[in-house]
Amino acid sequence: MTTHTARLFIAAASLLLFLVPACSDPVRERFERAEKAFLEKKMDAALADYRSIPTDFPQSRYAPTALLRQGDLFGSYYRNAEAAVEVYGSLLFNYPGSSEAPLALKRRAEIRLLHFFDYASAVGDLERIRTRYPRFEQMDSVMLLLAKAYGGLPDPARQAKVLSELTEQYPDSPRVMEARWMNAYVLLAQAQYAEADREFREILSLVSDRKEAARARWGIAQAMEGTGDLEEALVQYEAIREDGEDPEFIAKKVERLKNRLKTR
Numbered sequence: 001m002t003t004h005t006a007r008l009f010i011a012a013a014s015l016l017l018f019l020v021p022a023c024s025d026p027v028r029e030r031f032e033r034a035e036k037a038f039l040e041k042k043m044d045a046a047l048a049d050y051r052s053i054p055t056d057f058p059q060s061r062y063a064p065t066a067l068l069r070q071g072d073l074f075g076s077y078y079r080n081a082e083a084a085v086e087v088y089g090s091l092l093f094n095y096p097g098s099s100e101a102p103l104a105l106k107r108r109a110e111i112r113l114l115h116f117f118d119y120a121s122a123v124g125d126l127e128r129i130r131t132r133y134p135r136f137e138q139m140d141s142v143m144l145l146l147a148k149a150y151g152g153l154p155d156p157a158r159q160a161k162v163l164s165e166l167t168e169q170y171p172d173s174p175r176v177m178e179a180r181w182m183n184a185y186v187l188l189a190q191a192q193y194a195e196a197d198r199e200f201r202e203i204l205s206l207v208s209d210r211k212e213a214a215r216a217r218w219g220i221a222q223a224m225e226g227t228g229d230l231e232e233a234l235v236q237y238e239a240i241r242e243d244g245e246d247p248e249f250i251a252k253k254v255e256r257l258k259n260r261l262k263t264r
Contacts, residue, residue: 027053027060034069047073054094064098067091071107081115084108102133106142113145119152140166140173147182160186177206184219193226214243230257 034049050073053066067087075084088108092101109125112118126146129136136142143166150159163183167176184199200219207213221236234257241250 027057027062031062031066034066038069043073043077054090058094064091064095064100067095068100068104071104075107075111081111085111102129102136103138105129106138106145109145109149113149113152117152119149122149123153140170140175143170144175144179147179151186156186156190160190177203188219188222188226191226193223197223197227210243214240230261233257234261
């Protein structure tokens with residue numbers, strides 16, 4: 001072997017030694033195979049690979065992500081809520097410090113809230129996110145879910161508190177408007193008419209859609225009736241005669257209020 005050939009051989013061998021570790025990671029290969037199967041909508045194959053990773057390679061950095069994918073598949077594709085909750089629980093038990101943990105908690109809370117109507121358990125999961133993962137990037141969504149869960153208990157005081165915190169802490173969140181509507185109706189249901197009136201008027205100043213504006217004015221009118229200010233309630237009802245969801249009902253409401261004012 002010539003000196004030149006020997007050098008080429010050594011260089012090639014060194015290159016192979018460099019490449020082998022990068023190409024011989026069985027966990028990564030299996031995870032990427034699962035991801036590819038998922039994108040190709042081969043869900044059974046994807047699930048099989050996702051399930052095998054935390055079993056065969058529990059110390060792998062791919063294990064918590066594989067568990068999260070499993071839970072998502074069970075919940076959204078296979079419609080097996082019980083299995084999804086169990087998998088998310090396994091992720092939280094085995095990898096509580098992983099970046100996937102708060103998302104698993106949120107997904108589990110969504111299932112408990114929207115599928116099982118287990119409001120107390122949903123509250124527990126969502127409050128746990130606020131306590132243990134305060135920098136979770138989806139905290140605005142967590143707080144909106146938490147408000148809905150408190151509404152189901154029911155715990156209107158805590159619900160109103162969470163909604164208020166959401167609008168104050170995340171004013172630019174796309175979920176703030178939904179939170180404002182929810183808070184306004186919660187206050188109205190609690191007979192906190194002055195506070196409800198303030199919330200509905202704030203909403204009215206923010207919306208541009210005529211139907212949304214009519215909905216806000218309806219809330220103002222209801223709050224004004226609650227305070228006994230029938231004149232202002234009448235003004236608001238009159239303003240939505242044509243834009244309300246039920247013009248005939250509003251017309252009758254207006255007539256009844258006019259009659260009440262005449263008898264004063």
